Amino acid sequence: MRHTRTAIAAVAACAALTxxxxxxxxxxxxxxxxxxxxxTFWDPYPQFDGTSAWGKLVASCGTKxxxxxxxxxxxxxxxxxxxxxxxQQGDAPDVMLVDNPVVSTLVQAGILNRMSDVGIxxxxxxxxxxxxxxxxxxxxxxxxxxxxxALFYNKNVLAAAHVDPASVKDWNSLTAALKKxxxxxxxxxxFSAIGTEEGSFQFLPWxxxxxxxxxxxxxxxxxxxxxLWKDWVSQGLAPNxxxxxxxxxxxxxxxxxxxxxxxxxxxxxxxxxxAGFPYGVISIPGQDGGAAPAPTGGEFVTVPVQKDSARYKxxxxxxxxxTSDSSLLATDTTLSxxxxxxxxxxxQVTATPELKPWxxxxxxxxxxxSDGLGTRYPVISQQLWTAVQGALxxxxxxxxxxxxxxxxxENHQN
Amino acid sequence: MTTAHADGLQRPPAVPGTTHEDSRPAPGDPPRGxxxxxxxxxLAAWAFLAPVVIYLxxxxxxxxxxxxxxxxxxxxxxxxxxxxxxxxxxDNFRQVVHDPTFATALRNTMVFTVVSIVFQYAIGxxxxxxxxxxxxxxxxxxxxxxxxxxxxLIVSASTWxxxxxxxxxxVNYVLHLIGVGKVDWLTSPSWALTSVIVANIWIGIPxxxxxxxxxxxxxxxxxxxAAALDGASTWQQFRRxxxxxxxxxxxxxxxLGLIYTLKVFDLIWIMTRGGPGDSSSTLxxxxxxxxxxxxxxxxxxxxxxxxxxxxxxLLFGLLYIRVQRRQAA
Numbered sequence: 001m002r003h004t005r006t007a008i009a010a011v012a013a014c015a016a017l018t019x020x021x022x023x024x025x026x027x028x029x030x031x032x033x034x035x036x037x038x039x040t041f042w043d044p045y046p047q048f049d050g051t052s053a054w055g056k057l058v059a060s061c062g063t064k065x066x067x068x069x070x071x072x073x074x075x076x077x078x079x080x081x082x083x084x085x086x087x088q089q090g091d092a093p094d095v096m097l098v099d100n101p102v103v104s105t106l107v108q109a110g111i112l113n114r115m116s117d118v119g120i121x122x123x124x125x126x127x128x129x130x131x132x133x134x135x136x137x138x139x140x141x142x143x144x145x146x147x148x149x150a151l152f153y154n155k156n157v158l159a160a161a162h163v164d165p166a167s168v169k170d171w172n173s174l175t176a177a178l179k180k181x182x183x184x185x186x187x188x189x190x191f192s193a194i195g196t197e198e199g200s201f202q203f204l205p206w207x208x209x210x211x212x213x214x215x216x217x218x219x220x221x222x223x224x225x226x227x228l229w230k231d232w233v234s235q236g237l238a239p240n241x242x243x244x245x246x247x248x249x250x251x252x253x254x255x256x257x258x259x260x261x262x263x264x265x266x267x268x269x270x271x272x273x274x275a276g277f278p279y280g281v282i283s284i285p286g287q288d289g290g291a292a293p294a295p296t297g298g299e300f301v302t303v304p305v306q307k308d309s310a311r312y313k314x315x316x317x318x319x320x321x322x323t324s325d326s327s328l329l330a331t332d333t334t335l336s337x338x339x340x341x342x343x344x345x346x347x348q349v350t351a352t353p354e355l356k357p358w359x360x361x362x363x364x365x366x367x368x369x370s371d372g373l374g375t376r377y378p379v380i381s382q383q384l385w386t387a388v389q390g391a392l393x394x395x396x397x398x399x400x401x402x403x404x405x406x407x408x409x410e411n412h413q414n
Numbered sequence: 415m416t417t418a419h420a421d422g423l424q425r426p427p428a429v430p431g432t433t434h435e436d437s438r439p440a441p442g443d444p445p446r447g448x449x450x451x452x453x454x455x456x457l458a459a460w461a462f463l464a465p466v467v468i469y470l471x472x473x474x475x476x477x478x479x480x481x482x483x484x485x486x487x488x489x490x491x492x493x494x495x496x497x498x499x500x501x502x503x504x505d506n507f508r509q510v511v512h513d514p515t516f517a518t519a520l521r522n523t524m525v526f527t528v529v530s531i532v533f534q535y536a537i538g539x540x541x542x543x544x545x546x547x548x549x550x551x552x553x554x555x556x557x558x559x560x561x562x563x564x565x566x567l568i569v570s571a572s573t574w575x576x577x578x579x580x581x582x583x584x585v586n587y588v589l590h591l592i593g594v595g596k597v598d599w600l601t602s603p604s605w606a607l608t609s610v611i612v613a614n615i616w617i618g619i620p621x622x623x624x625x626x627x628x629x630x631x632x633x634x635x636x637x638x639x640a641a642a643l644d645g646a647s648t649w650q651q652f653r654r655x656x657x658x659x660x661x662x663x664x665x666x667x668x669x670l671g672l673i674y675t676l677k678v679f680d681l682i683w684i685m686t687r688g689g690p691g692d693s694s695s696t697l698x699x700x701x702x703x704x705x706x707x708x709x710x711x712x713x714x715x716x717x718x719x720x721x722x723x724x725x726x727x728l729l730f731g732l733l734y735i736r737v738q739r740r741q742a743a
Binding site: 080081084087088101102105106108109110111194195196197239240241243244253375377378379381382386389390392393394395396 | 491492494495496575687693709
């Protein structure tokens with residue numbers, strides 16, 4: 001009796017911990033192989049249920065391909081890991097929509113099919129937008145739409161501080177504008193510098209705007225960008241809580257009407273109209289003027305590898321249906337994204353002229369995993385956001401933070 | 415044993431004379447069918463045991479095995495999916511231990527755990543003694559103190575992070591009202607750990623309160639009456655009666671609290687993500703960050719950190735069992 005109790009207590013004591021570390025064995029059912037007429041579909045849009053326009057579009061694309069689509073929506077950050085686990089269990093979905101920087105990781109894992117192998121044409125897609133999904137010259141997904149970052153500004157705040165938004169052309173003029181706003185008793189700029197991928201995403205336009213190089217974080221160019229952010233925070237031109245801001249909380253700060261500028265994405269346009277003050281959009285300036293290249297955001301439709309290759313035919317039909325110009329137009333209007341094809345873009349701009357600066361911004365945007373960076377990007381990105389956090393919180397200087405980041409990224413690749 | 419007992423209960427009282435041959439052999443008769451019944455009993459015993467064994471196997475043993483397996487192999491995303499990750503022995507552990515984050519995370523885990531427990535216990539005990547007086551509103555107030563325990567962690571953690579926000583948080587607002595400058599609770603390396611500890615103490619107090627309160631109820635009131643007759647002061651009563659008699663309960667509370675606190679993850683993750691930098695990372699958050707925090711998961715090192723954490727907890731678990739055994743003796 002004593003023994004069993006002891007044993008059970010011991011198991012219970014250590015099992016209290018396994019909850020957080022147990023990685024394997026998700027409880028999802030294995031339904032994909034059973035019914036031939038049912039195709040599984042995963043996306044990162046939990047905000048849309050079956051009755052939404054997106055939900056209906058997915059269902060109708062299934063019907064057109066002669067199958068029933070079973071759609072499951074996951075949280076974006078969850079989806080990549082869910083996909084890896086599902087593939088490990090041989091239970092990957094037939095069609096999956098994933099965030100673009102995840103594509104190269106999934107390709108590395110051998111989960112995704114080349115688009116050409118399943119017979120999907122990607123020629124109409126703009127090259128910089130599909131870049132994030134291209135590994136060794138072959139695209140592994142079709143972008144459903146693209147978004148990128150720009151600066152939203154509050155017209156009332158700028159007017160009160162006598163700042164002309166057209167005068168913001170480079171970093172110096174932007175910093176000067178922020179100082180004027182602060183002197184007028186309002187707050188300068190808000191962005192997200194959180195210690196996750198979002199933080200790197202938001203930092204990249206400044207990093208690239210200073211001609212920073214992701215493979216050489218410490219070459220001095222990136223340091224200028226990090227110093228710019230650090231100075232803003234230490235001079236009170238940007239709030240200290242950017243360190244904890246997600247892009248959503250950063251938007252909520254901007255929406256209070258106290259801030260002159262907010263760095264945020266295309267997807268906030270719908271909210272901007274509800275903000276209750278007149279706003280405008282300018283592209284993020286490069287260090288010495290001109291528009292800085294911003295990273296592309298947005299999801300890719302992919303076709304994960306299946307044991308039964310006969311399934312690809314219907315999957316490909318579903319993908320083609322979802323990425324046809326008319327579908328893209330509808331989807332990207334709902335998501336407030338920029339369409340990835342020229343035709344759909346021009347239709348979008350005709351319907352909503354406000355999208356014009358965003359279409360221009362997307363045209364100059366860069367994929368994070370593009371230029372052959374692939375799965376090296378996640379490693380570099382993690383070091384980059386760590387460096388940003390270290391410098392902005394006052395712990396380290398921008399130079400030593402980036403030097404440490406470069407060293408850690410190199411060590412990891414070895 | 416249990417089955418035989420239940421069997422006996424269900425039967426009507428045996429009437430003398432009507433002998434059930436198979437079930438009630440008269441003393442001295444050869445034990446006919448004894449072996450068959452034995453086997454049935456054993457089978458039944460296993461059947462009763464099976465749910466627990468299966469449950470432990472599926473939900474504890476297998477995940478634990480997988481975790482150990484993950485930590486001793488070199489997993490890439492490819493080998494995670496396709497299989498065939500090479501055995502790498504202690505490599506993951508070596509990598510983790512030599513990582514600059516390791517020392518920080520270990521120190522933070524220790525500070526987080528010890529400080530949390532000391533305050534949770536002290537405040538919990540003070541409140542338990544307070545409520546033990548049994549004044550009129552005591553049950554209501556005690557119930558109110560349980561709220562932190564009842565709230566989902568995501569709610570309390572988000573609320574704390576709003577309250578501690580440097581720009582718009584209510585804490586900084588109050589500080590501003592009394593003329594103190596703003597403090598970057600969650601975003602300064604020197605405050606982040608303190609902030610999560612404060613939140614964790616708040617969450618842990620009810621647990622300590624409940625257990626210690628029930629312990630206090632078991633101390634006979636006569637002891638206090640006798641002490642009062644001998645002229646002992648309240649403080650002396652606490653020191654000489656309450657505290658010593660509460661020692662067994664205290665030991666259990668502290669050790670359980672230790673195991674719970676070591677693994678706290680959600681609270682820290684929601685409030686600071688272990689940041690800024692590593693300044694509020696513990697082994698638990700670091701393990702998660704390695705495994706799931708970036709786009710390219712590092713399952714091996716993540717599992718290694720998890721295993722180190724399990725070992726630490728196991729150490730305290732064994733200590734707990736020892737204490738429990740000594741108390742039972």
